Amino acid sequence: MLPRGRPRALGAAALLLLLLLIGFLLFRGDLDCERTEREASGGGAGPGSLPRSLTPRVPPDERPRPRGTAAFDGDPPADPGGRNGSDCTPPRPRPPKCELLQVAIVCAGHNSSRDVITLVKSMLFYRKNPLHLHLVTDAVARNILETLFHTWMVPAVRISFYNADELKPQVSWIPNKHYSGLYGLMKLVLPSALPPDLARVIVLDTDVTFASNIAELWALFAHFSDKQVIGLVENQSDWYLGNLWRNHRPWPALGRGFNTGVILLRLDRLRQAGWEQMWKLTATRELLTLPATSLADQDIFNAIIKEHPWLVRPLPCVWNVQLSDHTLAERCYSEASDLKVIHWNSPKKLRVKNKHVESFRNLYLTFLEYDGNLLRRELFGCPCPPPPGAEQLQRALAQLDEEDACFEFRRQQLTVHRVHITFLPHKPPPPQPHDVTLVAQLSMDRLQMLEALCRHWPGPMSLALYLTDAEAQQFLRFVETSVVLSGRQDVAYHVVYREGPLYPINQLRNVALAQALTPYVFLSDIDFLPAYSLYDYLRASIKQLELGSGRKAALVVPAFETLHYRFSFPSSKAELLALLDAGSLHTFRYHEWPRGHAPTDYARWREAQAPYHVQWAADYEPYVVVPRDCPRYDPRFVGFGWNKVAHVVELDAQEYELLVLPEAFVIHLPHAPSLDISRFRSSPTYRDCLQALKDEFHQDLSRHYGAAALKYLTALQQPRGPT
């Protein structure tokens, strides 16, 4: 049968392929989200009409206005082609519904990554079209933004990354004094760096904010004459006039020059016009007499435009309202009824001083603090492929029963939180074989723990913070105003954005754990302060116990608690024991929940001189040091209860030794009970749902470990203390 069947199967496959192809050609209109700009570039003015010659012969009527105050108006200039002579205004152009818009941004480092996210939020807020973002990034920004967009799951947004480091050699020969550094210059190489079939792109600086639909900007491509290749807004300062101070010698520019914070690029025409050669020639020539660029790419763009003025399409000023200390932008925005894009192009950024800055700042803060989750909304009537993972998620959510008493728990478990890793500048620790990272998670109400924690733990930390977008900004200010915190570069803060009513404690722990970069991790909680010596002691213990040689062990750090706000932290085990005897300290949760730490055997610890083994028992939840590749926390446990217990069960099931360290300790500081613990105590449903999660956890455990997991179930059935 088989030999005869094969040709027929091949024929059928070919037919199917053909049908698919025909289907694709017939219905490509529906696939706009995926359509590249190839078609768009083919239409209209053909490539033949491009100025291949570099001779600067400009027809007088196409020369841009040299000091164009007339460009300071709110509406797009009249159609340059002069399609008809009647006095009726052509309708405001908009690209076709669902057309894919292309945007390129150069971004490097932690701070610029935060800026880009605010820019993208403003763009997404007003957009009605699918977008394709082309991000030219260094390794740091790529790591951040890749995680962010992956977890953001915004419909109808495609992201492509380009390696900025590979592009560096193309611009690193240009001496540059601008604060944007080499990255500022990279806009020059976009025509060759972006895909060759990409015909048009909007290029944005990271410090712009949208106040309108980007489609209106895209529509301005339609105003380009056959020869125009670069759309730019005039500079709103007198910089290029060269009269700001004595001996001020700016690069050559047409009149006031143009600002490159917002650029419309006809990539197709630029490539055909030999752009690369053009800008390199111009830059080389100018650098014969000028020492360096002052404003990075902008100087070079302006020098080229001065030489080839027909290349530029001036754009209405509202598309790049430039805010600096002595900006002339007021001429633009006081006449326009709409502001389209704001450009924070002063090195002072939001701290710039000008008459109306407060109002502009409000617009910026709107998006800085805007809940990015709300941008996950669909574009109605634009069929787009869903973001990766979104369909699976939708299916899982659809299967939930809204009437289930534990619906909230089940939905919270499925929630994909937006994650912004290394929210603040961070230097990875140098690789050391026994180094250990403190891992913990927190929300706003524990910020005040951070300074003390930094004083007690001089080593690397990986902390997940559960915040809203607005809280993330409060957190940023908190770190900036703290001498202790801003002095530390080895603490990585990962923001997990809030969504849903229950605290996703184990998802947070997993984010912090995944971002730890040392071979070992100390899995702690934010309310605990480690002994001052703990970091050194742990590294020494790891080395001494030869954990590096594949030994599977969890080192237990005994936990204590104080009930006083103010409290003199013991500097040694001896001092700690004295406080314990005096009743100023207790073993952790001695009064409320002794089972959680009883197996640590505090009596033995008092006397111990060397690490000792302990056995797992039900409800044991010690703080432990483990290799970074340890099991992850079970994300089903959300809210209060059993989240650490389940992890320790998993360690025991995977046969980790439990070794208590004789000189290690952490002390818990007092705080008010969390909202989740209050709900646990007051709501029987909450307790029932936690029980359901526990049962399901045990079922999964039996499935994984078979008979070996029996002991956990048996242990559960023994008489127990309070839950």
Add this chain to the structure above:
Amino acid sequence: MLPRGRPRALGAAALLLLLLLIGFLLFRGDLDCERTEREASGGGAGPGSLPRSLTPRVPPDERPRPRGTAAFDGDPPADPGGRNGSDCTPPRPRPPKCELLQVAIVCAGHNSSRDVITLVKSMLFYRKNPLHLHLVTDAVARNILETLFHTWMVPAVRISFYNADELKPQVSWIPNKHYSGLYGLMKLVLPSALPPDLARVIVLDTDVTFASNIAELWALFAHFSDKQVIGLVENQSDWYLGNLWRNHRPWPALGRGFNTGVILLRLDRLRQAGWEQMWKLTATRELLTLPATSLADQDIFNAIIKEHPWLVRPLPCVWNVQLSDHTLAERCYSEASDLKVIHWNSPKKLRVKNKHVESFRNLYLTFLEYDGNLLRRELFGCPCPPPPGAEQLQRALAQLDEEDACFEFRRQQLTVHRVHITFLPHKPPPPQPHDVTLVAQLSMDRLQMLEALCRHWPGPMSLALYLTDAEAQQFLRFVETSVVLSGRQDVAYHVVYREGPLYPINQLRNVALAQALTPYVFLSDIDFLPAYSLYDYLRASIKQLELGSGRKAALVVPAFETLHYRFSFPSSKAELLALLDAGSLHTFRYHEWPRGHAPTDYARWREAQAPYHVQWAADYEPYVVVPRDCPRYDPRFVGFGWNKVAHVVELDAQEYELLVLPEAFVIHLPHAPSLDISRFRSSPTYRDCLQALKDEFHQDLSRHYGAAALKYLTALQQPRGPT
């Protein structure tokens, strides 16, 4: 000199007046914000062209489409006047820059007031024009919204209130089954209720959300023909087709009928057409055969339109996208590229189920959680009179020195916080001569105290909550899901919106104090739980001590503290003393700051059987019961420190007796130190600034009370404990 000088002075005054008048007439164009619609109504089609007759003779070409699926399009219909015959589209109309737009909203009760604020936020977010809001409100909504707008200080927004209760008799005769009740019907009486010179108004339901600039909606007035007076969007359900169930008998309507969630009203024409008579006639006639309105005003509007179809101007569907369970709105929004207004017209509101509700909800949540402070931005190029108090505030802010180390403190003191009083439904307590309200303030991190507080204090409470807009929603959900909290209607929650880095503790206390409605107040703090008997005991003590007869006294409630999370609250003074002796309880801040409560004389309190007098001493800060008209807290104290101390100094300076109550007590529960106390402890600048505030307080005290205030300064100079 005088008699001769006066006529000259009068002449000069008359000349000045004349010049001012000329100036006003010449420059009225600049005063658009104040211009009423009088001029607008005079222009264009004169009143003479209005249909005064009620005879239903409809020219066939002006009859609205009966089942208008063609109205389901995104763009405004072509100009009906047909100004020119060319095929060029007329530009999308917009009202002139800075034209004042008029909006009317009917609003009653606590919940609708919250809705209106979200609606207004969405409107303000996109608007570019000055607005005049005409709010028809009951007493509750007026109280809330007046305070809110007064403290919001949005530039270029005028508010007028109209008393809904006075309008009730005009509609109360109509039997109505709709959930909006009588208030739903009030839209019918707007032509007579609004000022007679108001010619046009946009009328909005409280459950709509803007997704675009309201000026575009206003511009649709320009499309009205001479006879059209009401602009409406077609109903996006089959309700009026009358086939939803057997014996379903809706009111008469043209085809699918129109929805009245968004209305453009030509008030001038309606008044001239005898609107009042018209709708009353129609309603009376229909009510002969129909038992009641099902959809309030909408039924009557539709009946009138059925009778006089030329009155209606159908609007594009995007201006009222109606979301109900079986909405037909998808036809509208899947074709349109823009949604303009979303209408949550299902009784289920946000919990409505339809395919795309998640996306619409995101837009709604955007404004629900949007920081309203950010809407305080100016309209560039529209000179408008500043909101009341804004100029004074600007002057005060301008006088601050940004280089001053205490700049943050000084700016925080001047901040005008937006205040939303009685955020949740609230029933004022019945007037009783000795009743007492518990007054306190809190932020999110103390929400979990509320349930316990409700259990301990069965009387009225007035609580100020310092929240962001987003947190206010979390708080709302918290109360809704708590059986204890949602069962109480005598707890008034006043939201003070966050702004600035320092906790404005005394401003919060003053808001809560000002809203207390009983003759006495118990000035407490949120971390304290009162003795179960305290509410009854205080009322009895007030009566017994005859405070009502003008005796100026502050009754001291002794304060204790526990350091344990879980703790069995003493049911009597005897039990409390036993716990104190056992070391489970302490007098408040015994370890850290005994001076704060030492004058209460705990030793004497142990034995006391009757109230006893105590003397003021430096740093005394007891919790007291005082008449509601007591001195306000000094708002200069922001952040941590001295905020209560200053208030007690003020009480003493005003010669309040200090009387300790022998059976009263409150107990402080443990919590982590606040961010402010942490900053106080770690920052010398913070402590210096607090010292500067104290010094200024004492200077003001001397100015007010002269030599009598000397004792407070002297007391300060005595040796002191830790600050």
